[in-house]
Amino acid sequence: MDDKIPYFTLADSIIGANPGMGHRPLLFEEGALIWYHSDNETQVKKYVDNINEFLAPYNNRSMLPNQGDNQLECGDVKPPRAQVCAFDTTSFGPCSSENNFGYANKTPCLIIKLNRLYDWNPDFYDDPGDLPPEMPPDIKNYIVNATAKERRKVWVSCMGERPADVEALGPLQYYPYPGLPETFFPYDNTPGYLSPLVAVQLLNPTLHQIINIRCRAWARNIVYTESLKERLGSTHLEIMID
Numbered sequence: 001m002d003d004k005i006p007y008f009t010l011a012d013s014i015i016g017a018n019p020g021m022g023h024r025p026l027l028f029e030e031g032a033l034i035w036y037h038s039d040n041e042t043q044v045k046k047y048v049d050n051i052n053e054f055l056a057p058y059n060n061r062s063m064l065p066n067q068g069d070n071q072l073e074c075g076d077v078k079p080p081r082a083q084v085c086a087f088d089t090t091s092f093g094p095c096s097s098e099n100n101f102g103y104a105n106k107t108p109c110l111i112i113k114l115n116r117l118y119d120w121n122p123d124f125y126d127d128p129g130d131l132p133p134e135m136p137p138d139i140k141n142y143i144v145n146a147t148a149k150e151r152r153k154v155w156v157s158c159m160g161e162r163p164a165d166v167e168a169l170g171p172l173q174y175y176p177y178p179g180l181p182e183t184f185f186p187y188d189n190t191p192g193y194l195s196p197l198v199a200v201q202l203l204n205p206t207l208h209q210i211i212n213i214r215c216r217a218w219a220r221n222i223v224y225t226e227s228l229k230e231r232l233g234s235t236h237l238e239i240m241i242d
Contacts, residue, residue, distance in 0.1 A: 019120060021114055021231075024054045032236055034108070034239040035238075035239070058089050064191075065192050069192075076183065084192050084194070089197075095109035095175055106205070106207065108241070109200065112158070112197065113195050114195065116195060119187070122222070124219060127151075132218070142179075150177075153182065155218035156179055160212065161214050165213065168206035169202065169205060170202065174201075211239050212236070213238070
């Protein structure tokens with residue numbers, strides 16, 4: 001039996017056939033809440049350090065098996081077996097460590113990921129004429145204006161959970177784009193694999209107010225529920241900036 005292949009996969013596994021989502025920063029002692037004063041360097045540093053720690057293997061190949069020698073710059077071509085796609089965090093634009101990921105400027109960035117699920121292949125929403133009605137307009141617009149190859153992504157969107165949260169959240173910017181490319185799927189346990197990421201920047205969030213945010217993954221074979229208990233196909237967080 002191949003050591004890379006889990007004994008149980010997809011529907012037979014404990015985690016099932018539906019990938020979950022995660023986000024950073026995420027501090028164990030604070031749970032889903034991100035709460036800080038933008039002029040408090042210690043509080044800002046706490047979240048910046050948490051994101052930097054998560055991104056360290058992306059930015060330092062020496063931390064990967066074989067120093068990341070099997071990483072390729074894939075573009076839109078899937079890598080050969082035993083090789084993996086590199087992910088360039090410089091594509092996050094202003095969501096950088098040098099910029100404190102926007103936390104000191106009251107424009108914080110969130111790093112969103114899809115949890116690894118062995119041998120799972122997404123069924124993409126890649127037809128602009130057949131998109132779910134509840135998909136946010138900005139994601140739909142991106143899909144409409146993208147090329148056929150660019151549309152082959154697991155789309156990612158973030159929204160306020162309630163009407164008051166939607167208003168308080170304000171506009172968002174996704175880096176490098178609001179999706180996770182086809183070239184990173186399926187995950188097959190190859191050493192050195194790094195999950196694709198989306199950085200989401202809050203451009204003008206309301207201050208001094210807790211904002212409930214739900215970030216969601218979009219593919220035809222990702223089950224989504226609005227239940228906070230199950231959180232299928234999504235991740236929940238709260239943020240307050242003072």
